Amino acid sequence: MSTNAGPTVAVKLFIDKEKQRVLFAESDKEFVDVLFSFLTLPLGAIVRLLGKQSGVGCLDEVYKSVESLGTEHFQTEACKTMLLRPLNAVASHFDRLKVKLDYTNPRSVYVCSSSCCERQFSLVPDVICKTCKGQLHNLLEPPSDHSATVGCDSDGAFVKSGQKLIITDDLQVAPASTCLVFSLLDKFGLNEKADIEEKFIDLNNKKVSLPTASLQLILSLLKRSLTSNEPLTGIYFDTLQETKDTHKFHVIKIKLIQTADSSTVLYAEVVQDFVDLLFGLLSVPLGSIIKAHGHWPPNGSVDNLYRGVDGSASGCIREGCKSLLLSPKLATFFGCSINALEAKELDPQVFLSINKCSLCYKLYLDCNNNTCTSCGASTYAFYCDEVDPKSAGGAHGTSGAYIKGGMRNFIVTNDLRVLHFSLANSLQILRASNILKEKLVEKELALDKTQSSPCIRFSLGHWALPAQVLKVLRAAVATREALSSALLPPKKKSHPHH
Template sequence: MAEKKMINIRLLVDKEKNKVVFAESDKDFVEILFSFLTLPIGTVVRLANNETNLGIDALYKSVEALDMQCLQTEACKKMLLRPRSEADHKNKSLALNYLGSADLLDYYICPKWTCTSETHCLYSMFESATCLCGQKMNRRFVLGKNITDDNRLNGTYIVNGSGKFMISDDLEVTRLSTDTTFQILSRFGIKDGSALEEIKVSVGTVEVLDLLKRSMLSKKPMTDVFLMKQKGIHAKTIKTEKADKKIKSESDNKPVNLNLLIQKSQNKVIYAVVEADFVDFLLSFLTFPLGSVVELLGEFSQGSICNLYESIEKLSNIKPEIMRSTDNLLRPKIACQHGCKNQLLPIEEEKKAVTMCESCFYAGLGGNCIHGFYLRKAYLCLINPKVLAAVKETGGRFMKESIVFMVTDELIVEPFSQISSISFLNKQCVPFNDLEERSVSVGKQEVSAHSYYTLIC
């Protein structure tokens, strides 16, 4: 369960328009907003209860429905539905732990200490893993907080947190300035102060999760959550403006083959029959951190999440003494071992190796554990849960290579069968004489960009 703690903020409200002009808060609330950028897309969908109204909702539900026989290992499904973040430990230190689920920070080692510390030096994200010695890696340990690299696993996103911050209705964050009241009101287009009112609100886990959901789709998430009490947006109200920014792929140029079933009269794809490597590519989006998605896309026009991203850039440039290193917010990495072989977009994967304390089974990146014991210098490597053998190499597949899949235009993914495809066509009420099959071969860079926009728009 998430902590039952509240953070108090102040809102300046335009009573006539029933609209939040801006909010004032200390760093605790701002850091929570910034932490949104570290969350994997799959985590965003899960926290929003599959109600983001983006294409990824259907993709997430597809993973939930997939039979385990379609996946390489049992861990693959867990990784996609509950992907880890490189900032898990930092977010655990937030003033309000809106993520809950402390088990996400757990890891497992072989119960044989000499195997862990000397022979194989492995640890796992999942209790079901088998060590190279043949034993189940079922001895639990957690990464300690008292480590030398607190900028990566502990501490805060904001260094100088003694001042106040101003957050606009569309989540633009600035340091509270010395501007006059008139200047501030003019900036927000306020000509008559008589309609303004101060409201004090308490923010808890429910409000934070609502803000996360609304930040993806709304230009006024503060008003929606604190005044309108809205938690969702009907899909028909979303306006999508796709960016022209080109996404570079560092993968090879080998084409991806797709067999499409087209409705000729509408020039619309009904579904595609694809191999496992294309499905791996689609599912890998669930492991991508939101900040890296915003960085690559360059525009997230239907929501306010871009304003958070740009606020961090501005704060780090104008007031560099305020922010710590911003890479884990603006260019967050995919969590260690969460990347896959067919990951086409240039998002770096975290490299993680830890040292352990023999006495208490806490681990870190060096120095002492939380109880003061020295951490051994022998590094433990995280095994790849997508591979049955306990290997350290990155990559691998989520899906079994031998299975063919059907992907609908709404990004519903399921194993392909003739009966299922016919049933799907009947539900679409498309006359068979209006259908046409097309085989297309598309370069990976083009597939990357197109699918990227489809997933988030």
């Protein structure tokens, strides 16, 4: 189906009118493609798309910290751009989506226009040429990625064509069948005579049958998939559930300012490596987070999408696409210096062919175009290697860090807001907490990624907390008090007296 607003995706909702809930939905591959595309989105892209109101743990504060931190703290200006607008490693597959979630992440190529360096390119803006130190600034649209079109032309981005699919309210996906529908009716305690209403939602790039823009509806579904166990009911009835609140790894040392009774953390005093660890989360795809931790926090349902890829929806996935969804990679050069989650990134591209006009110097990525469309002169081809945006000189082999090293201290609050360290910032946090300084203590922690049983030593006020780095990253997406949750000893449960 199509309209003058572009391709349309029809979704049929089966609604229990009495209890005002969506039982399940039925659709073709197009809608499920959109749902599975959530798994490939970097966390920073999710936060940006949701207007820094994702409600996912402390991620909004991490993202806003990157925004507010001065560029002098980053290795390059491009590092900040990479974190605020992380690229999707499978962006080319989004060309097959009938309803696109993100139009603001074009696959563009930046090259240097100077004649001194025709051997470099980047997919990230604000990158500096390693030869002439000028900025790569010519914007070019790259050719289509043929890998995204492998298979039958009628297949979707990730899902095979040819069959109807059932999506439950908590986003479990499976091929439609009578047996499945009957089991769902039994699950809800309904029979064939129940008052079940069928409603169609027609999504396209302009409007939707409900009184909201199609994009807003998809964004709402994305947010609810992260924070609600009933996202379909939420978007239809507008009742969003409120939520309660293989690389060598080196030890990260931090100073924790906490209450003496270990009830809460005020803030941590850290250096570059801990900040890089937090900021690096923004470039990690959602599916990689679920893979690393085994699940999403229980107040969301997006992990049902993840399990469905190799479970109930396995037979519907296009050949070669399972790994893209179950182990999505980071875009090239988007990994941080501390790869605690062991997420892989795409290899750099080499020998990208670009045509250049010999007269007006216009650049083309179509190697078959031997004549300039502007002046008619002949063009010639040259080849470029991809530049590391994190390197001030554009060279390869950097540390992978977004943040500069050296004698730089930062403050990280309990909700993972990052500030440069200063007495003014420290006092401001202390005053806002309403905690007397006499009740605060400072403890030094050594964090590593060892998966052994916790070992804590208290000599000289030092703690050694194995596996706590992974706990911090897990807490960053699960709670708004990440440092207290991950770094303080578990609170003892009170037992009633008999």
